[in-house]
Amino acid sequence: MRATCWHGKRDMRVDDVPEPKILNPRDAIVKITSTAICGSDLHLYNGFIPTLKKGDILGHEFMGEVVDVGRDVHNLTVGDRVVVPFPIACGACLACEAKMYSLCENSNPNAWLAEKMMGHSPAGVFGYSHMMGGFAGGQAEYARVPFADVGPLKVPDGMPDEQVLFLSDILPTGYMAAEMCDIKPGDTVAVWGCGPVGQFAIASAKMLGAAQIIAIDRFSERLTMAVAKAGATDSINYSEQDVLEALKDLTGGVGPDACIDAVGSEAHAHGAIYAYDRFKQALMLESDRPIALRQAIMACRNGGTVSVIGVYGGFIDKFPMGSFMNRSLTMRTGQCHVHRYMKPLLERIQKGDIDPSFVITHRMKLDDVADGYAMFCDKEDDCVKIVLTP
């Protein structure tokens, strides 16, 4: 089969590889009908996530048709149409019982590797380095899905792929970012980063009752989408405005009740701070550039919440702990516990509360995936989200 393989920094190729087989009795094999490139795949593409190996298949947002099931999978049958959540979860450990699916204690066979980096290991993830399990990803024709009796969500035939594909990651991820803000009627929420997750965080904040939603980015087309499609009430282009001053002005000086960092480790900025973080990163003195996170903390109102959904990989520098501690802020974080949100969000899509396909700007064939990565990474052609079909 054809599959998207990582061969090095900014070097993606479509290789011919063997088709997956059932390895565990609770596996299923899915013939992929739609898949996507995630913003977090760009961290792999740019070589910021350690423990990738040449030839690894990437991709963790995918859906398709079940073509084979292991002997212990009783909820799926061949021919079912399913969306697959990106974290792999066993459904039986204490973390899964607590619905913290992205922290499954059993699904990462390389947990010891992740423990060396992070102290404890999160769940295994499709196509996201060996530290995260060494699972083949879904930017391919077929994928093996472990714990197929727990993860995949069956979707009704009438709904097109593009409406339900993002239940695999970015829609629940954006939703969890907003949910972590514990939004009360009348709240103001600011969102750093208007990529697909930021767009869905904005849309979710609106669904959860936020009164004012402020979108922050440097690309005017993303800000336009945030206001016109996702439901932001204000936008700040940080290329033109000082973010902290603008947020004060928009909130009467108190700051947003909640701040969402939907940027993560490869933040951009202008001026000295950006140069500082690029320099430290180049010298391997910090692994991540926490520019958005620092701003989110400084901007948040006293006693407010900072919700971190953008992906970080390692260590950061100049964390404003004084601001964080003295002003009674709360930080909530996590890789999305996708399994928790798939069904309720499918219902919201069916009811018409949200049509997630608004983020799609490009549709490509799997064979052109290398161009897709380059375009998405460099934000060419106003690219926000690419959907691939085999």
Added chain:
Amino acid sequence: MEVTEQVSRARTYPGPWRDPQRRGTRRDRVQQHSNGMDAAAIARGLGWFSITLGLAELLAPRFVSRFVGGRGNNTALIRLYGVREIVSGMMIFGQGKNPSTALWSRVAGDAIDIATLATAAASPGVRRGALAFATANVLGVTALDVYCARELSRDDRAPADGTIRMARSVVINRPPETLYQFWHDFENFPRFMYHLKSVRATGARTSHWVANGPAGANIEWDAEITADTPNELIAWRSLDDADVPNSGIVEFRRRPGNRGTIVRVEVEYKPPAGKLGAIVAKLFNESPEQQIYDDLHRMKQVIETGDVVRSDGSTAGMGSIRQDAARPQLTNGGVR
């Protein structure tokens, strides 16, 4: 009332060895081994010495140069050495009770000092007497540094006779009764302990074990249960003619609040080629700690999910040292 009970139950972490005979912190061991010379106390003295000497080198490099027989030049170099001394000194205090790394850094610094003094001896205009006195002093301090560094680097897990000990825990989402029963059936073990080939019960308290040894050879032994408290613990030891004499204990402790059971294993064994065998095993990245960690986590997977979890990169599951690329492999043995 509740508070008092909590306080009476609270205790200081005793280190990994629950058996009082094995128990002891590194510092205790250093004191036992050194006939009253307390390496940790000497290390603290060396720390203050480092900082004092470093400050002198940093603030009065000319004086230091003349004191060791030089001509008062090379002040930049001496200042640099001063910074090095201060860093070493601070590291000694920064590393708490076991500053062995800092002491090894001091030993490296001593080597640089000796080399510098030797170079100086060859240059004109030095006062040989003062230089010899300084060199003797540095050699004395070096001896102390080496002594302390070696004492403090002694590894608890590797006593002099080559016995290897380890302790690891895992939490499993099952009651102690279930886990005790699972563990009692030794014949289950090869499913998740990859180094075992087979285990066969030979009597009510005895069993025969076959493990994969080095270079394809089998290692075999008979074991007997030495303690057995239902739902709480099982202890065992190998019988006299074992290839690899070993013993161990597993305890099952219910976590408060219905949060599964802590399974804690303590194992002790004497590898075939003594210490060398362990070093070789480590070279091949199969440290005993890693093995028992992998075994326990595979056991957790088998009990909680029904099977060892495999990925395309780790087709053997938890503990695969060799990582294939994360893509389907032609050689994968599928199951159904």
